[in-house]
Amino acid sequence: MHSGILYSLGQSLREILTSLIGVPILVDLLMTIICATILLLIMATSALVFTLGERKICAFIQVRIGPNRVGPGGLLQSVADMLKLMDKEDIVPRGIDKWLWVLSPILLLVPSALIYAFFPFDDGVILADVNVGLFLLIAITSQTVLPFLMGGYASNSKYSLIGGMRTVAQMLGYEVPMVFALMGIVMITGSLKMSAIVEAQSDVWFIVLQPLAFLIYIITALVESNRPPFNIVEGESEIIAGPFTEYTGMRWALFFLAEFSNLMCIGILTTTLFLGGWHGPDFLPGFCWFWIKTFLCVLFYQWVGWTFPRARVDSMLSFGWKVLLPIALINVLLTGVGIYVYNVM
């Protein structure tokens, strides 16, 4: 049914486990644990790679050299950074709401780790190919708002609170157009299943069929992941670091990790939803194509981020409600008409 190295690897692993244990439920459980561990590892290492990548790319764009001292060509810089962050004093400010404050960075990591379960990395390689995959994805990603608001409120700092409030405002403003933009894809595919969405792109990628939705998606994705030019939640020149102004050391690093994981998520989502996922010419296996596309997407997002200044909060919100939402609705309408015409023909 499925082909590809990763799928066959998984299947042979399952066969080995079955022959060793024999109980199907236990085998399933073990497989899930193994897969989840691999995903978490991917997430953690990618954060390391992306930190370095981002700094190098940013340095290239800004006519600088970038990190070049730790390891060959600065390769170990992120490791050094991580060690430094772990070594830092854990400052707990006075007057905070302790529980919310401590929970906030941890809770932020949960949704960004959870969504990796729904990504089809290769043909048949998907941890949870549920029927409502896309729906769940959107639902989970929008949960990142709550930890931000929690951290902003609990920090007992005005900067944090402003940042937290901005998160809510921008979530409300951008979640709606994003969902409507993705509606077009769902209409064409006829399914919310992630594997089905990728399967539907085996001939034509959705970037061709849904150019408007693609444009809306990349804008809203930048907002969703707090990337510049829409990083108003952090807006370091205005409100220091927004919700994580009062966090230090590892707690701050968790926010940071979540941010990079989010960046990778939007790269993966763009690939999966619009760029054909793991589809590509045969000379490379599917997962290679998947990662190449993802990295190109991330590179694009970083490029945008390091070029533009930050948008102002009010113009950003009115842009979301007054420009993006109508376009998204028109896109839904056009898609419907298109599908009807296609079926009649």
Place this chain on the structure above:
Amino acid sequence: MAQTEKYVLNMGPQHPSTHGVLQVQVELDGENIVGAKPVMGYLHRGIEKLMESRTYVQCVPFTDRLDYVSAMNNNLGFCMAVEKLAGIEVPERAEYIRVICAELNRIASHHVFIGSLTNDLGSATGMIYAFRDREKILDLFNIICGARMTAHYIRIGGVAADAQDEFLRDTQKFIDYVPEMLDEYNKLFSGNEIFQARMKKTSIITKEMALKFGMSGPNIRASGVDYDIRKIDKYGAYGKFDFEVPLGKRGDNWDRYMIRMKEIAESAKIIQQALDNMPEGPYMAKVPKVLRPPKGDAYHRVENTRGELGFYIVSDGSTKPYRVHIRRPSFVNLQALDTMCKGMLLADAVTAFATIDPLMGEVDC
């Protein structure tokens, strides 16, 4: 009906975009600014008092530390005031070199303005580009006097050392590079939609307000008031050069930015003319070893990068100034901050800090 409450947000003295140690108490209603009160003094070193216990020559390095991103202009202001007091004639070649240095420093200072502005607007890339080009000017200063920022190159009676051929040649190279540089800036940020949306029609200072607050420099010219002391007073060699004073129309952040971009081109024009007509001769007047200006007082003002920089010096006939007062443009300009921020959003406050371009070394003196 929801109940709302105003609150005060303390921006600074430790804040990423307050340009040093400016503290602004911003009164906010949600994210709308109701008032902005600048609090100063964190960098107060008592330069005016310190000068009273130094000889005139020893005073000059202090002026470097006032507006430390355009030190040459400050040197120029103080030296001209002392020269006026003591009646020293400066040789023509020195005047030309002074103009070249002052204008180069003006460009460098505008680089800092552009850099910090774009950084405050959230694009660190702009800052790096501006600082890359500023580095070229600092290297020029390194050639001419061995110092980069706090140059202490313009001395009472002339300049510290003659301009070498290497300096003149490299300056020419830089001037040739200026149009290309401005073009790059325009491509990178002036033409950017977000950049324009954030700058245009925000923090407007009308002509009347600018005059009322006694503003000066690019800030008042952005409001459309033709007030450039280089043109009015024609001090030093400035009367010999042909240049325009760019004026704004609306007095918003965009005008304040564009004025400075245009001023870079005008400064380059002045430097070009000075390079072309550089006279030969001594670079230093005959200044007595122990300078004792006659009893009396003198006020001299120059067009600093940030506006009207004036030195009021009182001499009691001894080797040390009896009293020095410095009229610092950023200090006076800062009075407009409240008006500029009122009714704007928090994000605009940062832009307003940036475009009013205060330098805390100068504000706090």
Place this chain on the structure above:
Amino acid sequence: MGTYFELDKLDLLKDQFDTAEYDAEQAEPALYIGKEQLLDLMRVLRETPTYSFDRMGMLTAVDYKEYIEMVYSLYSRRYDKWVTVKVKLDRDNPEVESMTQIWEGTNFEERETYDLMGVKFLHHPDLRRILMPDNYEAHPLRKDFVPLEPRIEGGVLTWHKQRSMS
């Protein structure tokens, strides 16, 4: 900087204000005025169309040990003229009308003069210290200034007179 205010016009002002005087020997004489008439004089200088000194170039005070002298440097953009106005003040209790009533932009400069020289400006909208700490009790630019000693008392930075050197 432009040219100095014409002497005949200074004469006119001298006739108009009985406390006004200037040293005709000097090339660019400062106009001295009694502190009671300062505000009126400034109004005249600013509002008379033939003078129209619309810009307060500089404002400061000098401590001459016997008295404190306020120095105002005015500039007329229309005629490209400038004039210096000086007022002698009592050193123990220096008080003068605030120029913010005519030029609003002198606010900070007057606050600075108050802070560093101790000149009280009457009718100033917001006369507080601007550069020195709020609880500092000396005026540094006075000639007899002795730096105060900083001490932390109850977690608050306070300033105290130095104990004598001996």
